[in-house]
Amino acid sequence: MNADAITPLGQGRVLVATEGGTHRLAWAVADGTVTWVFFEGRAYRLSADRDEGRRISADADDAALSLAAPMPATVTKVHVTPGQRVQAGEVLLTLEAMKMELPIAAPHDGVVRTIACAVGDLVQPGVPLAEIDPTQ
Numbered sequence: 857m858n859a860d861a862i863t864p865l866g867q868g869r870v871l872v873a874t875e876g877g878t879h880r881l882a883w884a885v886a887d888g889t890v891t892w893v894f895f896e897g898r899a900y901r902l903s904a905d906r907d908e909g910r911r912i913s914a915d916a917d918d919a920a921l922s923l924a925a926p927m928p929a930t931v932t933k934v935h936v937t938p939g940q941r942v943q944a945g946e947v948l949l950t951l952e953a954m955k956m957e958l959p960i961a962a963p964h965d966g967v968v969r970t971i972a973c974a975v976g977d978l979v980q981p982g983v984p985l986a987e988i989d990p991t992q
Contacts, residue, residue: 930951
């Protein structure tokens with residue numbers, strides 16, 4: 857994800873202005889010096905690129921990161937089981953935080969290897985909740 861600007865709206869909500877001029881709602885939480893943004897079913901770790909001034913970019917290449925909670929949350933639903941084949945974008949888990957529903961989606965096609973949580977669990981940011989083996 858490349859964002860031209862991220863504007864705080866309060867209560868963990870942010871407005872993301874993406875390349876091409878579109879604006880989308882996302883959720884963010886600061887954890888020490890790192891800011892996590894939950895955007896379109898994926899969690900991103902933000903970094904400011906000093907060479908580009910105020911431009912903000914985020915890297916979601918780490919599949920484990922995209923399968924983690926963006927903030928402390930409660931697991932409300934587990935949609936898949938180990939061994940199940942999933943497609944990129946398919947919702948694997950649903951979390952709830954600050955009265956917001958946060959779907960955790962598959963970052964790529966694959967087979968669910970493990971689910972590391974259950975309904976009712978309180979999960980922490982950055983801790984992978986599932987593992988997916990990519991399909992060849």
